[in-house]
Amino acid sequence: MHGTTNRGECNPSFRFAVRVYKAVACAIVASGMSTFAGYPLDSLKSRLQTIKHPISVPTLAVLVYREEGVRGFYRGLWIPLVTITFVRAASFTIYSGTKDNLRDARILHRNTLYDTSLLGGLGGALAGSLISFGSAPFELVKVRRQLEYSIAAAKGLQINRPPTTLQAVRDIVKTRGLLGLYTGFKLHFVRDTSGTALYFMEYDGMRHMLGRLPSGEQGPTPPWLPIHSSLVPFVCGSLSGVTSWALIYPMDVVKTKVQQRALAGEKYRGVIETLTRLIRGPDPQNPKPLVAGIGRLYRGLGVSAVRSITTHGLLWTIFDLVSNYIDRLPVR
Template structure:
């Protein structure tokens, strides 16, 4: 039942938060953006509304499986811990039990989410990467002409302008696998492991604590408003913890589309901090938190509603 409820909650969350996720990725990978609204305005002017939904198909098609696995792993891990420590699966878990179960659910996600994240990030940043490559090509072409003699050849026809490298999520995955091998699909997975593990431990622990605080006297569970508030706050806290590794993960996954800059996780951290200062590790933090609140409100309301419905059907 937790697997089904988790799948429903995950799909609801992606539908709400994807446009802001696109903006977050662009801010983290492209230094030219001075803030959220600058990125939003530039994306809209260049790509219109479609630009905010690049790479959506793959997350939507896989998020139900990933979210189902995450919530299901958390619940089953917590059940086993309670049975082992207290002799009953229905015993009230300690906060340590919840933290360990949340950590485990985050680690399990990585094996499924890493290829999806690679495809999503590359599709989200494809336009800016292509434009940079075209600008470099123009500079090289102009530099090859003698300064005293201006080039007289006509501009190439529109049909010769290279199109996007990736035609869609599946084409992106196939291209990365062909050009970079299996390692390419798991680029940045070390940072993703660090991000998911402690962020999901924070996520489930904070939701459990807040739900307990917001449960009315004489009730065993919070009402809908309590679930909304607890879910939103849990999402904000989880992303506050996750953002530094999210920045590194994103940069590692985009790296290599041209010249490779980073040799690994530690080199990416050191290089990014040296070039842009410690604040670079918190790029997109405000946006992550703004996105996390409504997304996780929807996730937990969908999860709790689906859980109660399935429990009622299977009684």
């Protein structure tokens, strides 16, 4: 096989390449596997965000299965499987490079919780903001694929056979032009910048608290959480994924709703109007109770939390496993 010798050992040129681009290699492998594992939950999350009446996750899952089969849970998978994998590879590269450059410049270089967390947050913010320009069109198409049936219903149409991903792209460009692929971009940009900053800040802070050494290797865990060192990446990845996502979740709900209405050709509503209608309902003379409205903003958070635990826990676990494997490769 290419990249290996007859003895099953890695080719020197291959070893050199994966060492130089270690963050990219780790991110590609980890992201691909974690994205595939969590995609059905992401599909259910998008549907829960846009339906008008509350419904339980199991009931929705049964309805999707009855109407669309197993494929319904994986509709639009290939776009995020490919794009999220490479987006995360670029994100990890920017995040790691930003931290290295700031440390080399003697900025936030101390091995303290404050410096470590803030360094991760800055690297995450830069990564999230830059990557959003490339990821926004792909996420819009993903939302379109996941919500094909509700978008068709809003147009008064009935779907016999859902369009392919390429057909969905063509339809968006045909009806809204090339810039239509950036529908809802402002919300996407703010969500990704703030969410990625929070995510990496929390992850690096938690890894520091749980005994990660300055070299990047995992040291002994503290007495207050005596877990096996192999579980640390999963615990930190899960917690940082869930908490950062919960903080920006209302923004994601508004973004998805704005994009759904635009794709369905319905009258445009701004962010404030969309948020207000989600919280208080469509009738200003008979507003919904505030608690119920806020609950509407967090509809689907439960399934999102399970998805975050699954994907981000697996992401960092596999990332660390691949990283350790690369570090153990012989120099020659």
